[in-house]
Amino acid sequence: MKLQVLTTVDEILSQIEMIKFLYPNMTKERYESFLSDMIPKNYKQVAVFSEDKCIGLTGFWFGTKLWTGKYLEIDNFIVHPDYRKNGIGKLLTNFIDEKAKELNCTCVVLDAFTGNFDAHRFYYNQGYVPRGFHFIKTIDEKGYS
Template sequence: MNIFIATTDEEIAACYPVMRELRPHLTATAFVPRIRQLMAVGYQLVALVDHDEIVAVAGFRIGENLAWERFLYVDDLVTRAERRSNGYGAILLNWLKDFAAKAHCHQLHLDSGTWRKDAHRFYEREGMQLSSFHFTCDIHP
């Protein structure tokens, strides 16, 4: 098993099939340019490889605010559907926690859709707690 931060266009593109499972609105042609755009503002894409196959990916960023001080925010975390329940998500989440500690973060945060009950059980099993509600509204400029 190997975990790496995708930095080249080829590495980023190789993450697309897994990310598409979480973000089906993304297209293969727009994926690399979109990730590059996000990287310009601190986003990083990490992949977990097992037997020469990317089986899980996560997108994250380091941030700071008054409420949480320095934190690692997980934008995206997904394991290939057919490879779930093999511990890959836990391995990648632990890698993110270690990365956060090395980056002097005080907390790790993520949001999860209210309908994703299996994901919620996974996060709680991995020591995370439900700590707030996240509210949204669409803005039409």
């Protein structure tokens, strides 16, 4: 297995099938539009490959907030269903931890949907703890994937 950082629209777009595990209705055009907006704002992905097949990936970006200072945020953490419980997620979180240290971040943050108990268990096992609630107010339901 090898880790690869994906930084361009084309590199990231080539792994759209992994994104479809989370967002089955995501179109290539919509994904490309989102990536064109996100990449200039420090967005990247790291992918795990077994030979030429992507079996895990997560997006990440970093910034600064008043409550944390510099932080790194995990975004859309995915392990291919056929490869779960094989250490792929741990490879990704280890990479994220090292990247956060390299960027002098104070913490790594993420959102997990409230009903995604498998993800909650995984993140607890990786040392993450809930710090608060992430509230949303939907303005345009058609904007969701």
